[in-house]
Amino acid sequence: MEHRPSEDELIAKYFRPMAGEGGMALLDDAARLAGEAGRDLVLKVDAIVGGVHFFPSDPPQDVAWKALAVNLSDLAAKGAEPRGFLLALALPPDWTEEWLAAFSEGLQAGAEATGCPLLGGDTVKTPGPLTVSVTVIGSVPAGRMPVRMAAQPGDVILASGTIGDAALGLALRLDPDARWAKALTPAQREHLLSRYLRPQPRLALGPALLAYAKASMDVSDGLVGDLRKMLAASGVGGALDLDAAPLSEAAKTAIAHEPSLLERAVTGGDDYEVLCTIEPGQVEAFRSQAAALGVPATPIGTVGSAGDPFVVLRHGAPVSLAHGSFSHF
């Protein structure tokens, strides 16, 4: 029978190598993080569950990367610099050291790529599926965190990167032989699949958001639904122009062959892009700085007034989307 290492052995073997200074090499039972004068903390927790948020057959490296990245995406949207993360890992009865080695490899890759060391954690057993809960801690200059509810009438709404790739990547996994899927080049298929499996938090965008953004949040539950939440939290209406939604070449190809996929692209989840609003006079300055930071930012709509509805436009006319929470307007 395979030797099952103790929690202490697991920590020493798999997690200590990625611990930052604050984790004191994970030898202590609590993590210390040095205070930073003049900065506020930004905190976020997200849990992902096997069979719910990822496929149990997903490579462990990708599960680990995603668990960290979905949290860092929230920090990115707040313009925060990562300080570190804590991990609560619930291992199912059939876990193996091979799995854990690959998982910790992916976690370390994510931690190194984003400058976000492991500060501490807890490993427990569960009779249920693998559950990974990650808490990330970042910081911003004091008083400067852009919040979700700060969209102002007249602001321009922008999205970073491209929208819908992850949702189409998921669709591709669920139906790899779909007619539209056959129209994709191998590179396009890989692009969509990778956007779903290995989201890239837009941490580079931070300085531009801190300089210009009014409201900001990450897009994780679908562009349309997340924008609706932002406008509702800000107490305003607005218009989203679907024709302006930034699409990758892969997404454009897929939608050209299956037009209904546009709706999936703008309502599906897992984009991990940034959605923000900017005063009209500052949009070009923001886009220039964002581009200089390596992140394209595309205007996709306008914030309306308090009494306005939220409308989604296609070819200049309001459309009603069948999926998600948008069937009622």
Add this chain to the structure above:
Amino acid sequence: MEHRPSEDELIAKYFRPMAGEGGMALLDDAARLAGEAGRDLVLKVDAIVGGVHFFPSDPPQDVAWKALAVNLSDLAAKGAEPRGFLLALALPPDWTEEWLAAFSEGLQAGAEATGCPLLGGDTVKTPGPLTVSVTVIGSVPAGRMPVRMAAQPGDVILASGTIGDAALGLALRLDPDARWAKALTPAQREHLLSRYLRPQPRLALGPALLAYAKASMDVSDGLVGDLRKMLAASGVGGALDLDAAPLSEAAKTAIAHEPSLLERAVTGGDDYEVLCTIEPGQVEAFRSQAAALGVPATPIGTVGSAGDPFVVLRHGAPVSLAHGSFSHF
């Protein structure tokens, strides 16, 4: 069929009432915590799983209290003041609003009793058992957090409160009709059961720990095993005098009727007391301040030198404990 509220509805109904300022009433997607000049952060995450760390039939209020308290106990041992917590809650298929209402009631009671507001969270579905992961954030004066690995030869080892009550409370739950159990008064039974169900983190002890403690950690996995970890992390040996272990009247009664329970008391888990080491010349000053803060602190042993073994003494002679990791010396 029962209406299943959305995550947003759950947050508004059950969690927003206990959110602190940093949680912005949980309307934003990340929490902000104002920086504090001259202070370091102390962070800890712990997950508890239904059927593993608590009985699925435990009152939801107690499950919530325990999930928060076991983390706050780590802050307490570090002399930290709580700043807030984040919650990742994985709900099983059969969850009910009645359960969640009681759970959030217990969580709010814990948050209010300890001055530790909810800053943010994530609620997900799981096909497995209820899993509650709590991350607590506290702070200490910069550079002052007492660590586990700082025990020095000659230091006196002290424990707060009483040891073993929770382990005996668990034994009582598992075998309520044991011979020794019948010797307990109703108040003594209730004391032991309550120590298991509703641990009370020793947050009051903070100022005394910051003033005097060399090494400090909380006792959660059994006094003997946790002291062994502290000494090993400090690179020293030491002696634990079991005759000096502070026991409640309930524990004394139980052990008088069933002497083998002493071993269970000092190796069982869930004490959530503080274990610390103090220079001999400062022990009385520490104990006085601790008593003034309402927390008894009892000397239970001495830190040895680097080459010394760790010995557990009973009636002045080394003993070998059958359970836990102490069968090998």
